[in-house]
Amino acid sequence: MLKIDQLHVKFGSTEVVRGVSYTVRPGEIVSLLGESGSGKTVSALAPLKLYSKHLATVNADQIVLGDIDLVKVDEKRLNTIRGKRIGMVFQNPGEALSPHMSIKSQFKELSQVHDMKWDLDVVLKVLDEVGLGDDAARVLEMMPYQLSGGQAQRVTIALTLFLSPEIIIADEPTSSIDASLTEVIVTLLLETQKKRNLGLLFITHDFELASRISDRMIILYGGLVMEEGTCDQIFESPKHPYTIELMRCVNALRTKTERLYTLNGYALDPTEFTEACPFVARCPQVEPRCHEGIPELREITATHHVRCVHAGGLT
């Protein structure tokens, strides 16, 4: 189980993540949903210290993986956790694979880094698991540029599964090179998640996709959790105006309307964060008190939390 409590991340003097907490349990799919600048990727990657400490200042009350306190562990120990216990799938295969190494060498390098005995059978098994079983021998000899987009993504997942992690963090780029490949990787991730009882933290900007695949959704805006709950809670009784507006945007596409429903303006850039609710500029229900400070994350039920002055009073 991965548990993050009150995570704050600063890049220079700009605070990008302003107190985000979340938990990922084995066998559970949790979506971190947000637009660009919401802090979703940083919230997932900063706990693993994936940003240089010269760049990012990471503070948290608690970052725990099982029985290990990740705040306290040193870089050497962390290297045995990243990849090995928490796998990462970056959905842009062009950036995830080393361009000058054959696929086989990339598997070999992984096993060396993590002190594993080289066993070709294990490699063939994971390649089979990601649907490359028939081509495995050929794919292993290939260089990344020779793979098709879909194959490269399968290889990326195979490399992640090779180390048998208990949790996988999947990051979907908002500006994906070929958006239609997302479907392939998502289906595959869901299959392996189920089969291996993994905890999956899925970072996305796609509301529809998140609602389709996850057990719980965490909706971020302006570096803060705006609403979190089970998929049913979010879908059947969304409480935050941002969630409600997002759903209206998504639903507009289901009905044949002349004009699509849209939100005014753009999401905030972290340099524009203030000590008010970050959604004030776009919120249809904005009131003077929304400008007075950041609302607290309030409990609606044990699993459903909302950060809005109207919380509970909205339908």
Add this chain to the structure above:
Amino acid sequence: MKSAESLDSKETASAEILMEVSRLTKTFHVKNGLWGKHYKVEAIKDISLNLFKGETLGLIGESGSGKTTLSQIILGLQKANHGLVKFHGIEPAYLRRDVQIVFQYSYGALDPLKTVFELVKEPLLLHKVAFEGTIENEVSRILALVGLSEGMMNRRVTAISGGQKQRVGIARALASRPKLLILDEPVSALDVSVQGQIVNLLVDLKRQLGLTYLFITHDLRIAIHLSDRLAVMHRGEIVECVATERLLENPAHPYTKKLLASISMMRE
């Protein structure tokens, strides 16, 4: 497919044909490794397609189906092995002004060192639509069209949001006063709350300027929303090309049925 097309032509018989794609074929020769075998990839197999003036034709299909290759041949950026593209009876490679493209990844298509003003000025000068004396007025006019204020003119692309970048991309495409816009996944890289703004803008521009759109996307929902007709591509072929309503009511090809099933699978 034959019967669908003839049904369709009845409806559009009165419409003027803007672009005619006939029997287009494109094959790539791929070498597998330095000493590996050569093999052929047929990216486009004998495609014929008419685009009528004022319509939006949605071109849908998964990655690798040949959508982008087709659009590049139409733009004259690649040469077909066989077949012809005629725009008002002329090959569009010589008509860059009339056929323009809006890219998915506007971030990569825009020079980060230039200001919004410079980026829109460039195509105006290139196509000799405006000259040094009139250029500022023309840039303001186009920026107003795409909903960008004059205050944006001196901002660099790195300092504006994704939706604004896509507006700049559309402004650049509009600079030469084209008749046909190829929209290659124009909203796929945008946040949900911004997608609608750009889709609505495209609808407005089409009406205002009398444009014709070839809208390439994998996102069936937006394709259905925007398009008058839909062409479904699968493995380099157009398997079905009919009016949007007809495709929804009565998909003929198994691949189209599969595609439609994937949207009904989404949560209600």
